[in-house]
Amino acid sequence: MEPNPLAPLEHFLPQVWFFILGLFLFLYILLDGFDLGIGILSLTSSDERRRNILMTSLGNVWDANETWLVLMGGSLFGAFPLAYATILNALYLPAVIMVVGLILRAVSFEFRENANNKRVWNLAFGIGSFLAALGQGFAVGTVFEGIKVDAAGHFAGGMWDWLTWHSVLVALTLIQGYVLIGSTYLIYKTTGELQQTHYRTATIAAWTTFIGAVLITISAPLFHEHLRAQLFQPPLFYIFAAIPLLGVLLVFLLLRSLQKRQEVMPLVWTFLLFLLSFIGLGFVIFPNIIPPSVTIYEASASPSAQVFMLIFVAFLIPIMLAYNLYNYLVFRGKVVA
């Protein structure tokens, strides 16, 4: 047989793609996270003026933010077709909940703009954001916990496997996290009384997120054998010991900056908290892509497919980041009322 010129890359390529998908997912959770958080917060608003500012602060960015999820979907499909098929198959119902939520959220923006009676679309906006966050939380929780597959890596579980007390816990915590980042984003984008309101919501959300994260960190290795086996091996053990410690430190810094009524720092600390949790999740999952048993190497598209896609996508990532950043720069500063 002819030697395959791409053979030395067989390990490297799936790792690169794992990283790129992680990047897309992280950007999605971070950016659409504050969109969805603000959507959930809008449910608590009885004041049309406040809601107007909330939605105005998202008008120019929400669709670009949501696009990171579409990128994630498309790239997962191309780089790890097996994972795309199996994970979505297993997560059929949470994915439908999420998609319905995101649809409601998206159309509410445009319909509300033109409606005389805005109440229906206000509600659709809030509920849509909540459902999207809920579906995503269940999805993350399920992937974290593991998906039942057969020898070929195809989904072999039931339609309701995703609904466990652990995935409920993850979903609730993710919602808190979204509310937290939404609040800190609004602190950065608003002034006066509105800003004060969101210092309060941010403080509450910081505590609830923290409690959720503690519960997840404790319960995960306690109840899941495969996680326990992974977490207590020597090199990883130190990383997993460091992550909660850093997390506690970040929560402390976040709460202090909220108390000091700083404007930008709460967003920065929240951003770092998200990054830290995400890295933790990445370490738990790697090198699997369908936990607990299918690795990135097994689920990979052929090396030639991954190289071909990588050439273009690697070139495009900095460009995409640049024009997204430009968009944020154009609309920097406080939302004017």
Added chain:
Amino acid sequence: MTLDSLDTVVLSRWQFALTAMFHMLWPVLTTGMSIYLVVIEGLWLKTKNLAYYHHARFWSKLYILNFGIGVASGLPMAFQFGLNWAPFSEAVGDFFGTVLGFEGTMAFMLEASFLGIMIFGWQRVPPVMHWISTICVAFGANLSTFWILTANSWLQTPAGGVFVEGKFRVQDYFQAIANPFMVKSFAHMFFATLETSLFVIGGISAWYLLQNRLPNFFTKSLKIVLVMALVIAPLQVFVGHLSAEQVYHYQPAKLAAMEALWDTVPAGTPADWSLIALPNEAAQANTFEVKIPGLLSYLLELKPKLETPILGLKEWAPGDRPHLVGLIYYSFRLMVAIGLYLAALAIATIFVWWRTGLEGDRLRHYKWLWWGWIFAGPLGYLAIEAGWIVRCVGRQPWIVYGQLRTAEAASHLPPQVVLFSLSGLVALYTIFFFAALFFGSRIIQKGPNVALPVPGLQNAEQLEIRIKLAEHQPDRRPLETQQ
């Protein structure tokens, strides 16, 4: 139908068909109109005529309404391959997934990011930068069309690799992208979105002219539409012809269904073109038919008698050829009729323009013509939906033509679960469809808001313009949200 007899494959096909057909309605306007917006904004920059600026602002209101629903309904499309078609995703992911990944990274992100500036950034960036943003949106949207049509064309004429044990192995990516159907299919769809958008803009402009509301303002848009449509509508008829020809060469079973042709027409004889037929699949014949003698041989080969035979549906076993022959047959005819009508309308209106100059009182004498335009507004959508029905129902029973059967490509889901998602989506989409119509007509009824501030003018000038305006409507919303 009882719950037990529900079939997952059938339900999954319904779900894909309905979500795709609903999704299709919205990007049509956002891809086609984006080109029109580039033109009109460019005219504003060049001539400094404020009417063009207000045109850009007015039409982008309809644009953003469509974009929101397009994004919303596009999301299920991105996930549906994995959700309902897992075996398919796994089999062809190497190529098909890559192309969808490209669509997201190259095209969709570009469009979504610059859309924010295009809609809300009028006061935040210099006019030239705004125009560049509009160009990026238009480029991104049409690049999306390119990648989606590449992916779909590959399903029609798979190339660039081989199927090994049911899994597609790519040998040459560029060959797979440049598969036999790609160029003409992309051209056909590119012109379709542009043409539909032009006739929507033209139809709405005609509605204003009919009411004698802002006639000078809306003759401007109508004239731009006319100049563009005069080129594009006839060209589209020609590209459509080329597309049918490629079906004849690569997918003879689909062509037979498009023509409801059951028996092969041998070489050396003329082929008739069927005008009306009642296909009967059980009898494998048409119970009733009106034909135009010899026309089909002219259409396909430009000759009175065929050089190569046209295969009839009976050449294939019932399991290997498309069903729903009547649907395919009439969808094709509907699309062709609409294409011809739009081209004729464009030419007729140019004639009137040449005779009257499309100005002043004489406009009112041409009510029939404006009604013709209003009627033409929704027709493009109908033609596009009909064309996709021909393309994808006609491809059956294959999901990847000749390689992978649709029935083998569906996820093994409990049918109740698919029924649940299907009915949820249908309920939502029905509401959205009517809400979009309602809000769209409200935008049209309100008309352009000529009180909007013009970027690049001093405050004194702004004020002067505002005072001059007859239809001043105070807008109390935050500046950022004013459209």
